[in-house]
Amino acid sequence: MTAATMRLTQYAHxxxxxxxxxxxxxxxxxxGLTGPATDDLLVGVGDDAAVVRIEGGRAVIATADFFTPVVDDAYTFGRIAATNALSDVYAMGGTPLVAVNLLGWPRGVLPPELAREVLRGGADAAREAGCHLGGGHSIDDPEPKYGMAVTGLGDPDRLLRGDAAVAGLPLTLTKPLGLGVLNNRHKATGEVFEEAIAVMTTLNRDASVAALAAGARCATDVTGFGLLGHLHEVARAxxxxAVVDASAVPYVDGARRSLADGFVPxxxxxxxxWVRPFLDAGAADEDELVLLADAQTSGGLLxxxxxxGYPVVGELVPRRGETTLVVR
Incomplete structure (x- = not known):
């Protein structure tokens, strides 16, 4: 087997x-694993990134994110993983400044030229974001893994926080869902879904800028915990x-068909x-709920x-007892 025919997704669980x-x-x-509390640590555990106030009316935003291959093409995997890591800074309302690579690679199994392609994809994503990229860290690992640690800057008085939702506001979603089931199908069959790749390699930069310009103060990015999981975290904090209008939620083409065919991570x-104890599902069936909870990779902002320019998919209302999520 040559490097060109190797399917990266087959080398990870x-x-x-x-x-x-x-x-x-x-x-x-x-x-209980929190560090010492200080007035300058504006955001710690429980949000998309850590935020520390520094001199000059600015804040440093720090995050790290990495994962195993979600697509077979090495270059595309690198772009997706880097785009996803950069997203945490955008989700806080910041601008990425500098990133370093995080690479785990099975040296005796996958050739180094594939690792180079992964790193090239990450470098191109960082370049598109206008983010400096300086080295990083690598280890010999049984499974391929890649991502970045990213540092950004923001305005401490204009952050997008996960605990600042207010009843009466609509909920906006900036990318369609369904990436998890399509990636699961890709891993099983090798089918390539170009729209899914386009979604996963789109920076959340424009969405973050638009949210701040619209006066938003609360956001999160929708990734591994799915729309319902991340929304539960926001509503609880x-x-x-949160009331989700299931009929208004957009999906990547082919997601419903892939779910019907049994491709669910x-x-x-x-x-x-996890969210079911806090969920009033109304008339939504199990398939609809699975899609709403679908684990996304490099998803959009909520x-x-x-x-x-982005669809409204629900609204925030006063807390209803222990219920944080309603699907209608």
Whole structure:
């Protein structure tokens, strides 16, 4: 087998953000593991990135993100993973400044030219974002993994936070869902979904700028915990209930068909199991809920507020007891 015919997704047990540790397990794992509280640490555990106030009326935004291959093409995998890592800075309302690579590579299994292609894809994503890229760290790993640690800058008084949702605001989603089921199908069959690749390699830069311009103060990016999982985190932290209009949620072409054919990441079902105790599903069937909980890779922003040019998919209302999520 040559490097050109190797399918990267076959060398990992899962793919993309669907490989995240399930949210319930993760919460137990990190419970109580917070650093010393200071006035300058504006955002710590529980949001998309850490934010620290520095001199000059600015804030440093720091994050790291990496995962196993979500597509077979090495260059495209690198672009997707880097775009996803950069997204955490955009989700906080910041601008990426500098990134370093994080690479795990099975040296005796996959040739170095494929690793080079992964890194080239990441470099091109960073270049598109106007973000400096300086080296990084690599290890010999049984499975291929790639991502970035990214540092950005923002305005401490104009952050997009995950705990700042207010009842009465609409919910806006800036990318379609369904990436998890399509990536699962790609891993199983080798079929390539160009729209899914285009979505995953689109920076959230424009959406972040538009959200800030519209006066938004609350957002998160929709990745491994799915729309319902990330929205549950926002609603819980903000003391509100989120109502999702299932008929208004956009999907990548082929997602529903792939779900019907049985291509569902295990992470998507775990996401749904996690939020189900806090969910009023109304008349939504199980397939609809699985799609709403589908584990996304390099998904869009979910914004509390209306953002011109992007669809409104629900609204925020006063908290209804223990219910953080309503699907109608």
């Amino acid at each position: 899962g793919g993309g953000c669907a490989c995240k540790i399930p949210p319930g397990e993760l919460e137990e794992m990190v419970a 903000s003391g509100v209930t 295990g992470g998507s079902r775990r996401n749904l199991d 914004v509390a507020g209306e953002v011109p």
